[in-house]
Amino acid sequence: MTYDFEQVADAFAFLDTLREFGEVNMFGAATYVAEDLGHDKRTARDLVSMWMKSFDPEVTVEDRARSFGETV
Secondary structure, three states: OOOHHHHHHHHHHHHHHHHOOOOOHHHHHHHHHHHHOOOOOHHHHHHHHHHHHHHOOOHHHHHHHHHHHOOO
């Protein structure tokens, strides 16, 4: 499945913030992505998986989103 850059960057920024709060187990974050960003469950799971694969607090959201190339 393909996602546009803005969709991925928005989800990554949301997930970074969710992680910073420290109140959510990130393996269950797809529910929050679906509810708060309006994605279906499959898309939410894909975005969380992409975020987990790319997470690095030293790299910007935009650069991490770009790292997916054609997937985005």
